[in-house]
Amino acid sequence: MTPRRGAATADSARPRRTRRLTxxxxxxxxxxxxxxLAVLVVASFAMIHLIPGDPLRQMLGPTAPKQLVALRRAELGLDDPLPTQFGHYLQHLLHGDLGTSFFSSQSVSDLIAQGLPNTLSLAVLATLIALAVAIPLGMWGAVRTHQGRRRGTETAFTTLTGAAVAIPEYLYGLTLLLVxxxxxxxxxPAGLxxxxxxxxxxxxxxxxPAAMIARLARVETLRELDTDYMRLAHAKRLPPWRLYAVHLLPNTLTATLTMGGLLLGGLIxxxxxxxxxxxxxGLGQRTVEAITQKDYPVAQAMILLYGALVLAINFLVDLLLGVLDPKSALSAPARQEG
Structure with a gap:
């Protein structure tokens, strides 16, 4: 009976998770x-219009007659004052109309519908793989180097993950492509x-992202290994799968999953x-082309879309943190049961 009471004591020592939000x-x-979102709408409009250059000259060519350029400028409303153009842009946006590309005359909504699923699939898959690799790797690194043991392993872990974080994604892409x-x-080598x-x-x-999450998972695991409930679990000589998967893993996931959600927005x-x-x-090539060509409707829509996705993901991460983190001031205190 004594081990049973000891196990209950170890379980009760673990942090309680609150589930209610105010x-x-x-x-x-x-x-x-x-x-x-309101700031993003203004910024997406201003950023594109403040870039030097004339989109009509790029579209019609430098030798196009001035009368043709003036006619097209009037048709597109580009000769209106910027506040008037912004008012028209906002009016169309509120009605779900993202406009039409200056260059391809294709609906911006159609362009986004064609490329967005492929962009999201890359970002989501990369995030899931990063989490699946990084969390076990970070926990392994913490267990192996706990209490100052295996200094060589700790040095190798921090050096390699630090270097991996510092290298930009496109350099990884170029290297993988060449090799x-x-x-x-x-x-x-290209395409889908x-x-x-x-x-x-x-x-x-x-x-x-995997290297960054692994570093965070190691720090969180080291912190949890020094808590009372983990000392009790160690003292009871629980099987490793129960010690790490049942007791340790759930309490290291809060900050790690939060970082994963934030990285998803960055990956998009x-x-x-x-x-x-x-x-x-995906949307990558469309975005670069639209910005360099000053294709206002497409560029504004892409900037707005990327920004809105990041804001939405951050909002969901805040909700998740409020639910999972019992120490967060953002979550409601759990009621005491009588």
Whole structure:
């Protein structure tokens, strides 16, 4: 009977998770989301219009007659004052109309619908793979180096993960492309031709986030290993699977999953360069082309879309943190049961 009571003591020593959020928490974060979206709309309009250059000259060519340029400028409303143009832009945006590309005359909504699923698939797959690799790796590094043991392992872990974080995703992409696609011919070098097409771009996107999450998971695991409930669990000589999977893992996931969610937003925007490296049929090439050509409707829509996705993911991460983190001031205190 004594081990049973000891096990209950170890379980009761673990941090309790609160599951209830206050209306104030939800309202404050919803208000922050709405304000951020409003700022994003203004910024996406201003950023494109402040870039030097004339989109009509790029579209019609430098030798186009001035009368034709003036006619097209009037048709597109580009000769109106910027406040008037912004008013028209906002009016169309509120009605779900993102406009039409200056260059392809294609609906911006159609362009986004064609490329967004491929961009999201890269970012989501990279995040899932990064979490699946980084969490066990970080926990292993913490257990191996706990209480100052194996200094060599700790040095190698921090050095390698630090270097992996510092290298940009597009350099990983170029290296993988040269070695595994063009050199060894193991994977397709460009485009989306099947499941194997995902391997190189997803790997390029996942390496740096995996290293970052592994470092965080190690720090969180080291902190948990020094808590009372883990000392009790160790003293009871629980099986390793129960010690680490049942007792340790759930209490190291809060900060790690939060970081994973934030990195997902970064991967969506960071995939632009990787998509260009692998000629991926996502939004990356469309975004670069639209900005360089000053294709106002497309560029504004892409900036707005990327920003809105990041804000939405951050909002969901805040909600998740409020639910999982019992120490967070954003979550409601759990009621005491009588």
């Amino acid at each position: 209306p104030l928490f939800l309202g404050r974060h919803l208000l922050r989301l709405v304000v951020s 595994f696609a063009l050199g060894l011919g193991l994977f397709p 031709t099947g499941p194997t097409s995902y391997v190189l771009p997803v790997t390029a996107l996942a390496i740096a 925007t960071g995939s632009v360069l990787v998509e260009n490296v692998f000629a991926w049929p």
